[in-house]
Amino acid sequence: MGILSEIRKWKGTGVWITLACLALVPVAGQGYLGIMAKVSPDKVYITALSLFFRMFFLIAIGVVVSLSFFNETRKGGRLNFILHGISESNLLVHKWWAFHLALFIYVIVAFGIAGGVILFVGGNPLNVYASLGVPFVFILMSTSIVINLQYLMTLAFRGYEILALFVVLLISAGNLFISSTVFWIYVPWSYPFRLLYFDSLTVSHLWTIVGLFVLSTMLVSGVIVFKRRRAFF
Amino acid sequence: MKIRGTMFAEEHKKVGWPKAAWAMLLFSVMGNGMAFVFFLRYRDDFVSQGTPMFDGYLLFYSYFLFIAAVLFSAFMGYYIFSKEYQSGMWGVLLTKNISKRRIVGAKHVLFLLYFEGYLLLSMILFTLAAWYFQLDIPLADWVSLYGLIAFVFIAVAYGQLLFHIYIRNGMIASALSVLWIFLFLSRGYLPNSVAMYLPLFNFESVLSRMLGYTGYPGPIVLHVMLSSVFYMLVIFISLKHDYYGYE
Numbered sequence: 495m496g497i498l499s500e501i502r503k504w505k506g507t508g509v510w511i512t513l514a515c516l517a518l519v520p521v522a523g524q525g526y527l528g529i530m531a532k533v534s535p536d537k538v539y540i541t542a543l544s545l546f547f548r549m550f551f552l553i554a555i556g557v558v559v560s561l562s563f564f565n566e567t568r569k570g571g572r573l574n575f576i577l578h579g580i581s582e583s584n585l586l587v588h589k590w591w592a593f594h595l596a597l598f599i600y601v602i603v604a605f606g607i608a609g610g611v612i613l614f615v616g617g618n619p620l621n622v623y624a625s626l627g628v629p630f631v632f633i634l635m636s637t638s639i640v641i642n643l644q645y646l647m648t649l650a651f652r653g654y655e656i657l658a659l660f661v662v663l664l665i666s667a668g669n670l671f672i673s674s675t676v677f678w679i680y681v682p683w684s685y686p687f688r689l690l691y692f693d694s695l696t697v698s699h700l701w702t703i704v705g706l707f708v709l710s711t712m713l714v715s716g717v718i719v720f721k722r723r724r725a726f727f
Numbered sequence: 728m729k730i731r732g733t734m735f736a737e738e739h740k741k742v743g744w745p746k747a748a749w750a751m752l753l754f755s756v757m758g759n760g761m762a763f764v765f766f767l768r769y770r771d772d773f774v775s776q777g778t779p780m781f782d783g784y785l786l787f788y789s790y791f792l793f794i795a796a797v798l799f800s801a802f803m804g805y806y807i808f809s810k811e812y813q814s815g816m817w818g819v820l821l822t823k824n825i826s827k828r829r830i831v832g833a834k835h836v837l838f839l840l841y842f843e844g845y846l847l848l849s850m851i852l853f854t855l856a857a858w859y860f861q862l863d864i865p866l867a868d869w870v871s872l873y874g875l876i877a878f879v880f881i882a883v884a885y886g887q888l889l890f891h892i893y894i895r896n897g898m899i900a901s902a903l904s905v906l907w908i909f910l911f912l913s914r915g916y917l918p919n920s921v922a923m924y925l926p927l928f929n930f931e932s933v934l935s936r937m938l939g940y941t942g943y944p945g946p947i948v949l950h951v952m953l954s955s956v957f958y959m960l961v962i963f964i965s966l967k968h969d970y971y972g973y974e
Binding site: 507508509512515516519520523527545549550553556557560561564568655656659660663664666667668670671 | 757761765794795798801802805813894896897898899901902903904905906908909912913916
């Protein structure tokens with residue numbers, strides 16, 4: 495039990511290698527293109543991270559959340575809660591925090607890899623990232639929205655977690671195209687990508703993101719509180 | 728012959744036809760729907776550039792057909808191959824007198840059957856869209872297009888199947904389908920001499936040659952042969968692979 499124990503459960507499942515692949519391939523690939531195109535040091539991180547946030551990051555969230563619930567179901571993890579009399583809401587809360595902790599660190603790591611690209615084009619990552627405080631907070635907020643949506647979806651597809659992963663695969667394929675259109679605001683999965691272009695956003699966009707963050711967190715909290723009333727589902 | 732039929736029926740029962748049929752319908756509607764919407768949006772651009780409408784639609788169609796095909800292969804690969812690791816089915820080969828070749832062969836037949844079904848459904852939707860946009864496709868072109876796509880496109884599905892054969896965790900194998908999509912999206916940055924030999928892009932080379940473009944070198948026969956060699960190789964690998972053990 496505990497947040498770190500939840501993360502420790504992923505050991506040996508292949509999650510870490512998959513996450514490394516899903517970050518390194520797009521950021522390094524796009525970063526190389528940015529270097530070749532001689533993009534200025536203060537903008538090259540956008541080039542490096544654009545495909546990552548459009549598609550790969552969403553799938554990484556899908557893999558982490560769905561696989562965690564899937565392993566819990568498959569390896570009979572839930573039986574421990576019957577045997578030891580611990581409520582399921584504890585498991586859900588710890589999972590929720592573990593997802594946030596791991597994926598926030600993942601975002602920071604992705605920015606770190608993009609920092610390497612900035613170094614390549616002759617810039618200083620610390621100088622570039624110093625001005626990104628507010629956008630970064632919003633990126634974390636939008637990450638939380640996507641985690642919450644995936645969390646709710648996986649709970650809804652209980653027992654068929656693979657379907658939640660396929661839904662996010664379909665959404666991320668669609669997001670490749672939708673995130674560049676004016677309809678992006680209706681698709682919460684495109685928020686992390688659009689927040690890279692923070693200057694192009696209006697105040698109403700930011701309020702929508704904050705509103706959805708609060709709403710999705712409340713929904714997840716509601717589900718967890720509902721589970722507390724039941725011994726087991 | 729009877730045993731082979733039974734094996735196929737058993738494999739089919741394990742996957743469940745309603746699930747596979749719904750997935751087939753969903754993925755083909757998704758791919759074609761996206762191509763339809765995008766062509767509707769950018770049709771005027773093709774007209775202003777003087778690109779033939781049929782070529783323009785085929786461009787979008789091949790693009791979205793690829794993405795949907797990779798995802799559909801991931802779905803079918805999960806239910807046909809990866810689920811066996813979870814249930815520990817491969818252990819049966821150690822305890823019962825059953826030929827691995829027959830089981831894997833039945834799985835390949837099932838996978839190909841549904842994939843060809845997906846391609847046929849996509850071609851029907853393509854024809855409906857072509858009729859809607861009033862694109863003129865002669866019947867001979869339609870047949871040759873479907874014939875080649877049905878044969879060459881298998882390489883795309885088998886590329887994804889490689890993940891499901893080698894990675895015991897089906898969820899991770901499915902998620903890695905994104906790597907094929909990434910390779911497809913960045914194909915423009917690869918030299919033509921490299922892209923030409925990648926089985927994943929053979930369908931595009933064939934389409935380009937059929938439309939009279941010379942962007943990809945080599946005759947159609949070469950690409951068809953490359954695709955065939957690739958999926959024969961995957962079948963061979965899948966027959967030789969050591970499946971024993973749990974996920």
